[in-house]
Amino acid sequence: MHVHTKPCDYDHNFLNMCEKRGKSSMKIVIPFKSENAKSRLSSVLTPDERRGLALCMLNDVIDATDGFDVDILTPSVLSGANIESRILLSELGLNEALNEYLRRHVEYVGGPVMIVMGDLPLVMNHHITEIALSDSDVVIAPGKGGGTNILCIKDPSRFRVDYYGTSFLDHLQIAHENDLTVGLYDSFAASTDIDEPDDLVELLLHGYGKAAHNMLTDLGFVVAVRNGRAQVERSGNVL
Amino acid sequence: MHVHTKPCDYDHNFLNMCEKRGKSSMKIVIPFKSENAKSRLSSVLTPDERRGLALCMLNDVIDATDGFDVDILTPSVLSGANIESRILLSELGLNEALNEYLRRHVEYVGGPVMIVMGDLPLVMNHHITEIALSDSDVVIAPGKGGGTNILCIKDPSRFRVDYYGTSFLDHLQIAHENDLTVGLYDSFAASTDIDEPDDLVELLLHGYGKAAHNMLTDLGFVVAVRNGRAQVERSGNVL
Numbered sequence: 001m002h003v004h005t006k007p008c009d010y011d012h013n014f015l016n017m018c019e020k021r022g023k024s025s026m027k028i029v030i031p032f033k034s035e036n037a038k039s040r041l042s043s044v045l046t047p048d049e050r051r052g053l054a055l056c057m058l059n060d061v062i063d064a065t066d067g068f069d070v071d072i073l074t075p076s077v078l079s080g081a082n083i084e085s086r087i088l089l090s091e092l093g094l095n096e097a098l099n100e101y102l103r104r105h106v107e108y109v110g111g112p113v114m115i116v117m118g119d120l121p122l123v124m125n126h127h128i129t130e131i132a133l134s135d136s137d138v139v140i141a142p143g144k145g146g147g148t149n150i151l152c153i154k155d156p157s158r159f160r161v162d163y164y165g166t167s168f169l170d171h172l173q174i175a176h177e178n179d180l181t182v183g184l185y186d187s188f189a190a191s192t193d194i195d196e197p198d199d200l201v202e203l204l205l206h207g208y209g210k211a212a213h214n215m216l217t218d219l220g221f222v223v224a225v226r227n228g229r230a231q232v233e234r235s236g237n238v239l
Numbered sequence: 240m241h242v243h244t245k246p247c248d249y250d251h252n253f254l255n256m257c258e259k260r261g262k263s264s265m266k267i268v269i270p271f272k273s274e275n276a277k278s279r280l281s282s283v284l285t286p287d288e289r290r291g292l293a294l295c296m297l298n299d300v301i302d303a304t305d306g307f308d309v310d311i312l313t314p315s316v317l318s319g320a321n322i323e324s325r326i327l328l329s330e331l332g333l334n335e336a337l338n339e340y341l342r343r344h345v346e347y348v349g350g351p352v353m354i355v356m357g358d359l360p361l362v363m364n365h366h367i368t369e370i371a372l373s374d375s376d377v378v379i380a381p382g383k384g385g386g387t388n389i390l391c392i393k394d395p396s397r398f399r400v401d402y403y404g405t406s407f408l409d410h411l412q413i414a415h416e417n418d419l420t421v422g423l424y425d426s427f428a429a430s431t432d433i434d435e436p437d438d439l440v441e442l443l444l445h446g447y448g449k450a451a452h453n454m455l456t457d458l459g460f461v462v463a464v465r466n467g468r469a470q471v472e473r474s475g476n477v478l
Contacts, residue, residue: 141427142427142444142445144441145437145440145441145468145469146440146444146462146464146469164467165464165467165469166444166462166464166469168444169444169462186426186427186428187425187426187427188380188381188425188426188427188429188430189425190427191427191430198384201384201385202383202384205381205385205405205407205408206381223385223405223408225385225404225405228403228404229384230384230385230404230405
């Protein structure tokens, strides 16, 4: 991981920022990718729309982290984003970037870290707060299909992340190997990551007031029932 | 609604059973269909296996309702089922059968009713208890795609059900029309109904110890990651 334009400043900046915040507070990090974002929505959204939706969802997640120190971990500059959080650039893959982030956090700061995926527009502040208050060494909010949507690590020196595939099982295993207690955070909202057209149904139905919900409705998306199943439609066309 | 074999006994039996239980307790009703059950799983399970899985899930849901009075509302005799709950036979459609059930409950018993779908094998007793303890007039645990997986109605004389399609929105609307407060119960486990092959992934990953989970593993189902996504496989074959 490094600051994309000024690699040599990374450690210095990291240390300065951390010292201002104190060691004991929960740090939240949100991995985010805007380039070719949400490619599995290509059948229903243009590349610009997908990028816009990804940024809206990021803003929704940042809203949900109100009151916490937040870093955005991203491989590219977020042009067009109105984001006040600290942005850390890393060209590494997701797992490598996050594990490097955790290593530096342990080295310079210490204290718990919560990793919140950037595509969880239904997450609310009370979810984040409840997870932060857990006594468990590790808290996992599972996503659909074996994913890990939120991962809270009390002592990052004793954990490493392993996203992709059935990361839920992998994170349970890593916690077990390190003798860490695991709490499962059971939330429909936190389990709902937006990857595919069917996921947009959940955003339209349950995301009222969220930036990502507003963008979808502005684009003309509605929920329609076809053959007994809810689907998204846009401007009268089944997608 | 009527008792299939002895229609004339229905009212008498209903009243006797209700009197034994007292008026104030929460009644739970589980709609269940075993004939051609879970047809959207036809690509991965035989008719007998689908029926067996449906019965396992029903038993898991009944286990989760421990401590409550439970009725099973079903259109056909549950041969082969080892179920101690009271079984009410009705040949009506789901909505008609449930609304008739509610009408009779109001007439003969009164008190709150919780409708729990029979295909929620991840639901635990603490979910049911927490929902029962809610102060809201109506509590909804949403399912994926606009469904209503659990619906708790404090005063059934002021509510009617409307399942299928986006029943979540319909139930919000019905509550609004009747000036009822609504609580949303936010649970990944309660949101997970088992309808399609992808849903089996959730049962395999999160249903450890449940009857339905055991049946799937006995049949040789495992979770495998293909192209970065978790899918079920059976005896080494992708389904």
